[in-house]
Amino acid sequence: MDTARAFLTGKTAIVTGGGAGIGRGIAQAFVAFGARVAILELDAERAANVRRELPASGAVVVCGDARTSEGFEQTLAAARDAFGDVQILVNNVGGVFHRWFLDSPEKAWDAMLRVNLRSVLHGTHVVGQHMRAHGHGGSVINVVTIEASRAAPGYAVYAAAKTAVVSFTRTMALELAPHRIRVNALAPDICATEGLAAVVPAGDEARFKDIVPLGRAGEVDDVAGAAVFLASDLASYVTGVLLPVDGGTAAAGGWYRSDGGWMLGPKRSPG
Numbered sequence: 001m002d003t004a005r006a007f008l009t010g011k012t013a014i015v016t017g018g019g020a021g022i023g024r025g026i027a028q029a030f031v032a033f034g035a036r037v038a039i040l041e042l043d044a045e046r047a048a049n050v051r052r053e054l055p056a057s058g059a060v061v062v063c064g065d066a067r068t069s070e071g072f073e074q075t076l077a078a079a080r081d082a083f084g085d086v087q088i089l090v091n092n093v094g095g096v097f098h099r100w101f102l103d104s105p106e107k108a109w110d111a112m113l114r115v116n117l118r119s120v121l122h123g124t125h126v127v128g129q130h131m132r133a134h135g136h137g138g139s140v141i142n143v144v145t146i147e148a149s150r151a152a153p154g155y156a157v158y159a160a161a162k163t164a165v166v167s168f169t170r171t172m173a174l175e176l177a178p179h180r181i182r183v184n185a186l187a188p189d190i191c192a193t194e195g196l197a198a199v200v201p202a203g204d205e206a207r208f209k210d211i212v213p214l215g216r217a218g219e220v221d222d223v224a225g226a227a228v229f230l231a232s233d234l235a236s237y238v239t240g241v242l243l244p245v246d247g248g249t250a251a252a253g254g255w256y257r258s259d260g261g262w263m264l265g266p267k268r269s270p271g
Contacts, residue, residue: 005232005233005234005236006033006228006229006232006233006234007033007034007232008030008033008034008035008088008228008231008232009033009034009035010034011034011035011036011087011088011231012035012036012037012038012079012083012084012085012086012087012088013027013030013035013036013037013038013086013087013088013089013090013231014037014038014039014040014072014075014076014079014086014088014089014090014123014127015027015030015037015038015039015040015090015092016039016040016041016066016090016091016092016093016119016123017040017041017042017066017092017093017094018037018039018040018041018050018061018092019039019041019042019043019046019047019049019050019061020043020046020050020193021191021193021220022092022143022188022191022193022220022223022224023039023041023090023092023093023143024050024053024220025220025221025223025224026090026092026143026223026224026227026228027039027050027054027059028053028054028224029221029224029225029227029228030088030227030228030231031054031055031058031059033228033232035058035088035231036058036059036079036082036083037054037058037059037060038059038060038061038062038075038076038078038079038082038083038086039054039059039060039061039062039075040062040064040066040071040072040074040075040093041061041062041063041064042063042064042065042066042093043063044063047061047062047063048061060078060079060082060083062074062075062078066091066093066115066119066122066123067114067115067118067119067122068122069122069125069126071122072122072123072125072126072127073126076126076127076130085130085134085136086127086130086131086138087131087136087137087138087139088138088139088140088141088231089123089124089127089128089131089138089139089140089141090141090143090227090231091119091120091123091124091140091141091142091143091165092143093115093119094115094116094119094143094145094162095111095112095115095116095158096112096116096155096158097158098154098155099154100153100154101156101157104157108157109157112157112158112161113157113161116158116161116162116165117161117164117165117168120142120165120168121168124140124168124172124183127140128140128172128176128181131176131179131181132176132179132181135179136180137179137180137181137182138180138181138182139181139182139183139184139230139231139235140172140176140181140182140183140184141184141185141186141227141230141231142165142166142168142169142183142184142185142186143185143186143188143223143227144162144165144166144169144185144186144187144242145158145159145162145187145188145189146187146188146189146244146246146249146250147159147162148162148163148165148166148187148242149163149166149187149242149250150250165185166185166187166242169183169184169185169240169242170183170240173239173240174240177239182230182235182236182238182239183239183240184230184235184238184239184240184241184242184243185241185242185243186223186226186227186230186243186245187242187243187244187245187246187250188218188222188223188244188245188246189212189218189244189245189246189247189249189250190208190211190212190217190218190246190247190249191217191218191219191220191222191223192217192218192219192220193220209257210256210257210258210266210267211249211256211266212246212247212248212249213247213248213249213251213252213255213257214247214248215247215257216247217247218245218246218247222245223245226243226245230243
């Protein structure tokens with residue numbers, strides 16, 4: 001086994017939503033492992049921040065919209081101008097809010113589908129055509145969620161969109177295999193990002209040791225490490241896979257830590 005296969009030296013990647021959270025962590029990890037990265041980020045302030053964080057020799061940042069093909073065309077052009085052909089695409093951008101389905105308007109469904117599903121379709125279409133044309137193969141990584149494989153009360157359309165991405169991932173793995181383009185999905189659960197911090201009440205993090213079999217919330221680097229693997233030549237025979245990066249929550253299926261053992265369902269508070 002050649003250890004150089006773990007590195008991304010000489011490869012160029014596009015990462016959507018790379019201005020914060022998991023996307024930023026993946027972009028930083030790719031640069032650390034030798035790749036050049038083009039980041040597509042909608043928020044101008046986040047785009048400026050990540051532009052300052054990453055070396056100009058290893059990254060370019062495009063302030064644009066991953067919900068449109070134009071956003072990907074701009075980013076692909078910037079990547080090619082700066083670094084050459086693109087071999088890696090990470091469809092990371094997404095969005096979610098809590099709303100009971102029967103109380104949600106149609107425009108809310110459309111918003112969820114645009115950011116969580118159509119962005120993946122646009123990215124794969126634009127960058128996939130480029131990968132097919134240059135003929136050197138590639139790796140497409142779609143960041144989904146474990147909610148794509150379990151019920152998600154209050155997040156029905158979000159979960160449905162992510163489930164669609166999982167199905168799309170498997171189909172693209174077959175369609176693009178003749179072009180040596182691998183397509184896989186990562187499924188995080190609880191992950192310590194700015195988004196999680198905004199919705200979790202102070203002190204509530206203590207529950208994670210009971211909810212997550214490994215006893216803690218995930219870190220951005222946990223997901224980034226899995227992305228580096230899927231992008232690298234170590235995963236050259238891996239395609240069509242949904243890889244949970246969740247500390248075991250999907251495997252737990254409702255089992256929780258309790259007093260050194262396990263119980264089905266959360267433990268009740270006294271009284």
